Amino acid sequence: MSTDPSxxxxxxxxxxxxxxxxxxxxxQLIAAVRDLVExxxxxxxxxxxxxxxxxxxxxxxxxxxxxxxxILRGVVSEAMDRLRAAMEAGAAAHPHGSLEAVAAVGQAxxxxxxxxxxxxxxxxxxxxxxxxxPDLLAKGEGxxxxxxxxxxxxxxxxxxxxxxxxxxxxxxxxxxGHAFLTxxxxxxxxxxxxxxxxxxxxTSRAILALAARA
Amino acid sequence: MSTDPSxxxxxxxxxxxxxxxxxxxxxQLIAAVRDLVExxxxxxxxxxxxxxxxxxxxxxxxxxxxxxxxILRGVVSEAMDRLRAAMEAGAAAHPHGSLEAVAAVGQAxxxxxxxxxxxxxxxxxxxxxxxxxPDLLAKGEGxxxxxxxxxxxxxxxxxxxxxxxxxxxxxxxxxxGHAFLTxxxxxxxxxxxxxxxxxxxxTSRAILALAARA
DNA sequence: CAATCAAGTTAGAACCTCTCACATATGATT
DNA sequence: AATCATATGTGAGAGGTTCTAACTTGATTG
Numbered sequence: 152m153s154t155d156p157s158x159x160x161x162x163x164x165x166x167x168x169x170x171x172x173x174x175x176x177x178x179q180l181i182a183a184v185r186d187l188v189e190x191x192x193x194x195x196x197x198x199x200x201x202x203x204x205x206x207x208x209x210x211x212x213x214x215x216x217x218x219x220x221x222i223l224r225g226v227v228s229e230a231m232d233r234l235r236a237a238m239e240a241g242a243a244a245h246p247h248g249s250l251e252a253v254a255a256v257g258q259a260x261x262x263x264x265x266x267x268x269x270x271x272x273x274x275x276x277x278x279x280x281x282x283x284x285p286d287l288l289a290k291g292e293g294x295x296x297x298x299x300x301x302x303x304x305x306x307x308x309x310x311x312x313x314x315x316x317x318x319x320x321x322x323x324x325x326x327x328g329h330a331f332l333t334x335x336x337x338x339x340x341x342x343x344x345x346x347x348x349x350x351x352x353x354t355s356r357a358i359l360a361l362a363a364r365a
Numbered sequence: 366m367s368t369d370p371s372x373x374x375x376x377x378x379x380x381x382x383x384x385x386x387x388x389x390x391x392x393q394l395i396a397a398v399r400d401l402v403e404x405x406x407x408x409x410x411x412x413x414x415x416x417x418x419x420x421x422x423x424x425x426x427x428x429x430x431x432x433x434x435x436i437l438r439g440v441v442s443e444a445m446d447r448l449r450a451a452m453e454a455g456a457a458a459h460p461h462g463s464l465e466a467v468a469a470v471g472q473a474x475x476x477x478x479x480x481x482x483x484x485x486x487x488x489x490x491x492x493x494x495x496x497x498x499p500d501l502l503a504k505g506e507g508x509x510x511x512x513x514x515x516x517x518x519x520x521x522x523x524x525x526x527x528x529x530x531x532x533x534x535x536x537x538x539x540x541x542g543h544a545f546l547t548x549x550x551x552x553x554x555x556x557x558x559x560x561x562x563x564x565x566x567x568t569s570r571a572i573l574a575l576a577a578r579a
Numbered sequence: 580c581a582a583t584c585a586a587g588t589t590a591g592a593a594c595c596t597c598t599c600a601c602a603t604a605t606g607a608t609t
Numbered sequence: 610a611a612t613c614a615t616a617t618g619t620g621a622g623a624g625g626t627t628c629t630a631a632c633t634t635g636a637t638t639g
Contacts, residue, residue, distance in 0.1 A: 176586080176587090192492035192493060193490070193492065194408055194492070194493070195492075195493070197625085197626060197627085198626080198627070198628090199625075199626060199627080200626095207586095207587075207588090208587070208588055208589075209626085209627085209628095210587085210588070210589080210590095210628080210629085211586075211587060211588080213627090213628065213629080214585080214586055214587070215586085218627090218628090219626095219627070219628090269492075272490055272492070275545060275549060276407070276486055276490050278406035278407065278408070278483075278486070279406060279408070279409070281549075288550070291549075291550065320546075321539075321568065323542070323546070324539060324542035324543040324545075324546050325535075325538060325539045325542055326542065327541075327542035327545060327546060328537070328538035328539055328540065328541035328542025328543070328545070329538040329542070331489060331538075331541060331542070331545065332534075332537070332538050332541060335489060335495075335505075336502070336505065353575075354535065357571060357572070357575045358571070361567075361571045390617080390618090411594085411595060411596085412595075412596070412597090413594080413595060413596080414595095421617095421618070421619090422618070422619050422620075423595085423596085423597095424597080424598085424599095424618080424619070424620080424621095425617075425618060425619080427596090427597065427598080428616075428617055428618070429617090432596090432597090433595095433596070433597090
């Protein structure tokens, strides 16, 4: 049902089939839910409200999504595409193989979390049907792959090198934690504690240097 | 109403007032919700179900909690107490000021996340009434304080030293990210990627060494 | 053109949150 | 001790939510 090969899962490209009665309701619902999640928190969203915003009846969404969870998965999928694109753009803005390219991947990650904290939390807080969604798993690995590529280029090693994998994971978990803590306690601690860019560059250097020594 | 000074917020100590009709319903509700959150995910919980498990009517919980959110906040508060205790116990299991003591704090953190992923996610995914709950903020700072203390002891500096604060934050975000990634992709990546203890010791050493050099 | 299928609609069952009015146990106060 | 005030419970119910079922309508296709 949702595995319709002619309809790309989330990209709002208006396929002939999608532009029908309403005009790509699927994408509009995802956009509405993204908005709701962002403003009312990951739990403060309802299918009814999203349908209301899209101007359709509250039963219409179920023609496009099996579940409320499937809608959320759609939002997550779309968000991960954007996150990955941002990470790649960050790396591309600096010389290939440079330390700055590595740091910029992390910066893009943190920027995303700050710009869309609700969606960010949703992406990494999804529990229902996480294992039933191999595409999300794949996209997660894709994001990790961006880090791995930047690290490999910086160290001059192949991406398959276990040390590259290890350092990339270290960097990722580091940035991931920083991103989360940042959006959690925006009031006081984290935000004022450290300037992002210096922080990320310093950390990246430390972790990569650790690899060189090992 | 919930600011009753004679009743400790979450600790299941049966105060005279609490042991009433039912026998400390408040604590039993929190326990039920903790269980539900753990097994059905942070969203798959309902006040009704918790009340059912505690053997009371579905209106009874509202005598103890204003909201469903307030119940969740209660669960979080209780969980943070346990998390902090675990972190302190981890540090205490090693010589004061040792690198192992620092790593053990992180290990306790990761262990907690693995043992109770649902609750862990809830603790750091809470959005509703986060700012209206200064006690939660304070407990968060308390947990951070454990890290700061271990780092300060290891470096032989006062806890107020900005470098100590900085390294503690680095370590915390590191461990936080690792914990999250671990429970997110238990299937494949993180779990098999790295053995925890070596990982934490190595990382702690690297970050503290970085401080010594700076 | 008719058949078919996709994408909407309304109606409704089951559930959840939270409130209100009422009932009852307990401790405090005269 | 009798009574009062209050804390803690119950049942009924309003309003919102998820999701299904049965029906309608519009587009595509043989």
